[in-house]
Structure formats: C-alpha cells, structure tokens
Amino acid sequence: MSLVTRAPAHSPEVDSRAARRGALYVAEYRLRSMWKWRRSIITDGLGNPILYLTSIGLGVGSLVNANLGPTGIDGVPYLVFLAPALITAAAMQGVMNEIMFPTLAGFLWDKGFFAMRATPISGGQIADGLLLAASARIVFTSVVYWLVLLAFGAVGWSSALTLIPVAILAGISWGAAMLAATANVKDDSGFISLVMRIVIMPMFLFSGTFYPLSTLPIAVQWIGWISPLWHATELGRWLSYGMAMPPWQVAISLAYLIALGVLGLILARRRFERRLTS
Amino acid sequence: MITQLIATSAAVEIAERRGTYPGAGVYAGRPHAVMQRAFIALKTSNMLAFLTGFVEPVLFLLAFGYGLGGLVGGIDAQGQDLSYAAFIAPALLASSAMNGAIFDSTYNVYFKMHYGRIYQGMLSTSLGPLDVALGEIGWAMLRGATYAVGFMSVTAVFGLVPTWWALLTIPAAVLIAFAFSAIGMAFTSYMTSFQQLNWLNFWLLPMFLFSGTFFPISSYPGWLQPVIEVTPLAQAVEMVRSIWFGQFDLGLAVNILYFVAISVVGASLTTRRLTALFLR
C-alpha cells in the first residue's frame, strides 16, 4: 500500500490561514465533542430551571410569601426576585463543564493541547477556542433559561434584550477566569470537587441569590462583593424588575464583570502558551 | 524459607476453610481487606477534598437556614413551631449521608472499574465478588456516615439539636449511607460510558430539591405526595426528622425496612454484575 493523497501545496497563504484561524479550529473541535453530550446539555438546560423554579421558587416561595406577603422583597413576589439570580448562576455553572474538564484533559488526561500546539495553532488560540466554544453553551443555557422563566411568569418579554445579555456576560467572564485558574493545575486529584465546594457552592449560596445580601451579617457580605454572581445578579434585578440601583453601582458592577473577563483571558492565553512550550 | 511456609499456609488455609461454606465461590469473608485498601489510598490522596465534604451541608444550613430563614420566618412541622434552620437541619444531615455515599460509590467506582482496573486485580486474588462489593459499599458508607456525624456536631453547636434522641440519627445515617452506596454502586456497575453515568445528576438534583428538604411534602397537591414519599431521599429525610424530634412510630419501622431492602438489592446486584464483568 502506498500513500497517494497529497496535501494542498504549501504556500504562504495556506500557512498563514492556519495561523490566523487557529482559535476557530479549536472551537470546532470542542463543539464537536460537546455535540456528543447534547442530550445531557439539553436535559440540564431545561431541567435545571424547571427544578429550581418549582422547588425553591414556588415551594420555598410559598413559605416566604406566607410570611412576608406576596410583594415582600423589593416589592415583587419571591419568584420574580429569584429569577435574575438563577439565570446568571446557571450561565456561570454551565460554563464550568466546558472549561474545566477540557482544560484538565488537554493538559493532563490525554494531553491533547500538546498535540494541537504541534500544529501551527498557538497556545493563546487554544485558550480562545475553548472560551469561544464555551460561549456557545452559555448562550444556549441563557436563552433556554429565559424561556422557562417567561413560562413561569418570572420575567417579562422586555427582559429578553437585557437579562439574557447580562447572564451571557457573567458566564463568559467567569469562564475566562476559570480558564486562567485551571490552566495552572498540575495535580488534578480532588481539584474539581475542591473548586465546587470552596468556590462555586459558597458563591452560589452567599451572593444574594436566594435572599438579599443585606440579610447576611456584615462579616460575610464581602463574599457577595467579590462574587461576579452578585454583581451580575444586581444588574439583572435592576434590568428585570427595576430594583433600585444607583448609577455608580451599575458602573462598578459592569466594569467588574468586564475586567474579570478581559484579565482572565489575558492570563489564560499567556499561561497556555507558556505551559505548552516549556 | 520460613516466610514462604507461612504464606502458603495462610492464604490457602483461609480459602480452603471457607471453601466448605455455601457461597464460597463469591465470598471469602474479607471485605475489610478492600476497605483497608481504600483507607490507605485516602491517606495518599488529596485530604483537602475529603475534608471539605464536611463543609457543604454547613454552607447550606447557613445560607438557607439563616439567610433565607429570615424571609421564611417560622414553620409549622412535626407538630411544633420550628425555626427554618431547625426544620432543614435534619434533612441536610440525611442528604449529606447520601451525598458522601454516592460520591464514593459512583464516580470513584466507575473510575476504578474502567480506568484503574482495580477490581480485575482484586478478583485475581482469593477475594470473591461479594467481598469486593461489601468492601466498597462499606467504605462509601463510612464516608457518608462520617459527614453526617460531622454535620451533626455543627448543628449541636448551633443549638439546633432538640433532644438526646437525635444521637440515634447516627445509626440512621449509617443505614442511609449503606443503602445509597449499595444502590449507587449497582447503578454504576451497569454504566458503560461517562455520559451514561452523568445521568445520575438527573436524579440527584431533583431528589435534593423535592424530598421535603426545604419545604414540607404536605405543600404538594394530594396526588403528588405519595409519589414523592416513595423516593429514597424523601424516606431518608422523613426517617432522620422523626428520630431527630424523638417521634417513634410505625412510619419509622417502614423507613428502616425500606433501606434494608435497598441495601440487600443493591449489594446483590453489584455482586452479580462484578461476577459478570470480571469472572465470566
């Protein structure tokens, strides 16, 4: 047997195309492997909002409403109060799967990144591609979540163009931050459960998600202030039902989310390139 | 060599002594050897990941019991007027027993089965499949029960433990953890890909949210209540809650039987499956 298929002629044009579009090739590869998980992504995307909204939103909500009256928090029902927090939390959680697992796999489990780096693709482009593919998942999760919220009457039509973008922004900047963090992991034993328990869980529980941050003792309110989930939730509540929020706070929250994303991606790119070439 | 003499006699003698018992082909009476392996592996693994397992239910207690509790106020349950924290504390204990047990008996077992080839190694010694099943289930049980005990100490510090009867929730947590690890390991042994295993979350999250953990089952419509009540975590929550508040009745006996039955079914399915996978 002999090999007869020849590659298209090497030319400066072909070579530079690979170098330019590296991130897209990586994203394509990631989307193909996410496609194998489509059933679980869809189930998760639909199941998560339905479960949380019925159990906490309606179930616990009925206890809250019985205690405080139907407009006890910020002048809205508990479900409406909860909705912006849940959609951003879901966007941020969904991105974890698409960032942490492939990054650990690429550096440690199957070392796929090293194979990619042996082609014209750069380390930075691998990081970009991963985040790009993860963003697709964020968009999907956020839109589906919003539709379920709408069906539950937890948000109005007008929030489509405001609440969904906030959730997507939160997801992407959190994804970038996780990308930078995971790229440093050398020993993965217990890493994922550790992140879940000492970062994700506390953030989910203490960011004013289920109750206003101000109900917490001041000693633990700082968890909210540094938490991107809290900033995104505040923006979401302001946009969704007009929670009072001074303009300077809007500016800070927005700037915080953007800065987290940009900084995360810069660090991730640098870390990827360095780790794959040393 | 003297050491060789001991060896030949010990391993062979044990195996042959047991050889006369019924079931000698599946059980060699040494699940503790499998548990000992898990213990040694734990020492060399990431202790932090193990220790932080205690933290999770405590976080839920703080956030929901105290944070959300401020919005909920009191709740009428178990025939008393309870603070919200007091209401969810026993339920969180039940679910921490479940979570600890499930973690070791699903993801960890899946890994050992498909990547580590650990059971293949065990089953080429004189261990039988029932030893391996009981050893692994027993280990996961220990983990779940440890978390439950840890959580209980925290609730005691917060003054949420009403009576001394609550100490009896520890054996209850052991039973719950054993049952969940048995069924978790049985489930895992039938999974052939990571994707399939991931469907576990599909069951765990709704159980956690709907088992009367955060609000009483009586708030569901009448037709739905019995459906919820037969699910394992709802049974566990009900069992722990009634012991916690010192209410011993027929319902409790039903709960106990329920978990004994699950344990037996889980352990025998696991044994059958291990036999089919590694000894056929």
Added chain:
Amino acid sequence: MISANGLTKRYGDFTAVDGIDFEVARGESFGILGPNGAGKSTTMRMIAATLLRTSGDLTILGKDPSREGPAIRAHLGVVPQQDNNDAELTVRENLYVYGRYFGLPRSYLKPRIEELLAFAQLEDKRDTKIDALSGGMKRRLTIARGLINDPEILMLDEPTTGLDPQARHILWDRLFRLKEDGATLVVTTHHMDEAEQLCDRLVVMDRGHVVAEGTPASLIREYASKEVVEVRFGSDRNAEIAPLIADIGERAEILPDRILIYTEAGEESLQAIVARGFSPVTSLVRRSSLEDVFLRLTGRTLEDE
C-alpha cells in the same frame, strides 16, 4: 498441576478457544505461543479462575475453577497482559494491599515485601506512586505482586511485550531465577525468542486451536530446517522471482516483503541464488526459530493480525 481437556470458550457465536488439551506438571515452565487473537489470554484467564469456560474439563491443583474460584486463586500468582497496579497507591502499598486481599498476616508480609522489592529491583522506588514508574518497572512490580502469596503456579501473560530490549533482558533474568528455584510457570508470548528462552515445553496456538506441541528444539527439528535464507527483491518483485528460486532449498515461503528459503546450508543456498543471476536488495542467513515453525504450521507470521 493443570489439566485441560477439550477446553472451550465461546463469546456469543465466536469461539475464542476451541477444544484444546494440555497438561502442566509441577516445576515445569510451560509456554503458549501464538499470534494476537489466538486465544492465549482467554486460556490464561480460564486457568486463573477469572473466566468461566464454556465447555470441556479444566482442573487446577485438582479443583474445578467454576466452583472453587477463590480457593484456586489462593494458590496462583497472576501477571495479566496489561498491568493493573493500583495507581492510587505506592509501590510498597501495592504489594501490601495485594497481600491483604489474600488474607496474609502482616508479620509475613513485612519480610516478604522486602524480599520482593529486592527481587524486582525496586528498593529505591518503594514510596513512589505507580504513575512515576517506567514500563519495565511497572511490569516487575506486577510480577512481584504476583509472587506475594508465594504461589504454586505463576501465570505470565505476555510478560515482556512492549518493553525495550534492555528491560526485557532484566525481566528474563528475574524469571529465569524463579525457574531455577523450581517455580511452575505458565507463559504466553508471541515472541519466539522469549519462548525459546523461558519454556521447557510449549503449545503453539492459532485461532483457538493447538497446532503443535513439544519442546522448542523438537518443534524446530520437526517443522523447520536447520537454516533459513531471507532475501528481499523489493515489494513488487518478490512474488515474481520466488518461483524461480524456490527449488534451491527444501521449501520456500513467500511473504509480502521477503522470501524465505529453508535449507540445511544457508550460505551455499544464497550463493546458488546469486549464481542464477538474481541479486537481492538485502539478504540474511540465520538459524531457524519458532517463528519459522509457526509460519510452517499456519502460513502466517506471528506478528500478523
């Protein structure tokens, strides 16, 4: 110690081992030689009481593996084709835990582990985790582990496949010592040099059947000539030239990449080929081996899939 009669294993419709017979005596080093897929591992696993046979008789130390699995396994040391050391444990812990599976007491295991670490040349790796070991070290650890219960029979499934030549020689040396100590070994391999080195007696397996049985020397005497001439004329011309030179030796085999001429005197035969006006690209005269026996019996080489 082991006796198989009409031993058969079927996976669904596929018969992996098809009615094979053999006996292994105490102190013997018994080999199963065959290409990939011949049914060697399947046979080994049936002997190790980790795979049930479909039909036929099999007794190990007088016991039936389908009923007395644990009691048989207590006497065996098993080195599977793929290492399955416990990656969560260190080298020493692997040996200790494995010994505990057999129910062996600590007082025995402590000195035994030291002996085995020395035997496997892993003394300075005792506290290393498995991931950090080289392929050869992992293999030696698996063998040491198989010896933890001082087994009456040590089963080695392709002990050196995939190792580099140096690591193979270290391993052969260790196995040779066991043999000298009078251990009973059952070894599978698709390397004829390994079979020639380690086995007193062997069966040649192909597609689930035993196609020949004997000592390495007797098999070579029976199925091959004294020497072999290997000549290559390039992929396209081998088949074309073969008929023109086949009569030079006793027998010829045509492989895609070379022609083998079986003969009593290799150098002379090679000269005869050249004398007929054919000049091979490369040529080699060597003593014949079990590879040639296998080729004779099956028409295929051992490395063929």
